[in-house]
Amino acid sequence: xxxxxxxxxxxxxxxxxxxxxxxxxxxxxxxxxxxxxxxxxxxxxxxxxxxxxxxxxxxxxxxxxxxxxxxxxxxxxxxxxxxxxxxxxxxxxxxxxxxxxxxxxxxxxxxxxxxxxxxxxxxxxxxxxxxxxxxxxxxxxxxxxxxxxxxxxxxxxxxxxxxxxxxxxxxxxxxxxxxxxxxxxxxxxxxxxxxxxxxxxxxxxxxxxxxxxx
Numbered sequence: 770x771x772x773x774x775x776x777x778x779x780x781x782x783x784x785x786x787x788x789x790x791x792x793x794x795x796x797x798x799x800x801x802x803x804x805x806x807x808x809x810x811x812x813x814x815x816x817x818x819x820x821x822x823x824x825x826x827x828x829x830x831x832x833x834x835x836x837x838x839x840x841x842x843x844x845x846x847x848x849x850x851x852x853x854x855x856x857x858x859x860x861x862x863x864x865x866x867x868x869x870x871x872x873x874x875x876x877x878x879x880x881x882x883x884x885x886x887x888x889x890x891x892x893x894x895x896x897x898x899x900x901x902x903x904x905x906x907x908x909x910x911x912x913x914x915x916x917x918x919x920x921x922x923x924x925x926x927x928x929x930x931x932x933x934x935x936x937x938x939x940x941x942x943x944x945x946x947x948x949x950x951x952x953x954x955x956x957x958x959x960x961x962x963x964x965x966x967x968x969x970x971x972x973x974x975x976x977x978x979x980x981x982x983x
Contacts, residue, residue: 802827804869804877813966814854827869855887858915887915891960891968902946902976914962928957
């Protein structure tokens with residue numbers, strides 16, 4: 770209720786002669802806090818998540834996490850919680866606990882779960898990395914989203930020298946013939962899981978100029 774409740778406890782004593790006596794005691798029952806908070810339930814690490822404290826009637830707070838992660842000022846009303854990158858191949862579920870206590874020492878506890886999904890393995894193989902132009906290269910995607918998920922659940926973007934080429938899983942490209950010096954291209958694959966976790970892989974493709982017969 771947010772306020773104390775008061776109760777009168779009455780004691781009536783009667784002896785063997787029928788004489789009676791009464792005593793009254795006033796008892797105060799302190800209000801208990803109502804612990805409540807929200808936090809984003811899913812994320813990709815590393816990430817710092819803020820808490821929204823909806824607790825009622827409390828004057829002090831104690832935050833904790835299992836497994837343990839850094840909590841910025843764990844006795845603050847609404848601390849930030851720092852989740853590291855998940856380099857495992859399965860999601861990690863953290864239990865965030867808030868103990869809220871009133872000025873009279875009455876406490877209430879609540880928990881919320883936060884799932885940190887793994888950083889995916891984004892990788893690919895190139896059929897050729899060096900050759901004379903025009904050089905046809907087949908890029909084969911060997912990525913793994915982890916968490917027992919399939920590559921088909923991922924989104925991909927292929928870049929050559931920073932220019933987006935396609936969003937397909939695999940990629941074929943013909944690097945043109947060049948007249949003079951060797952040119953090297955930076956090919957980057959960016960992969961995103963269905964949970965929004967991102968990683969990338971990079972390789973260099975060098976194209977030699979064709980010889981000029983004189």
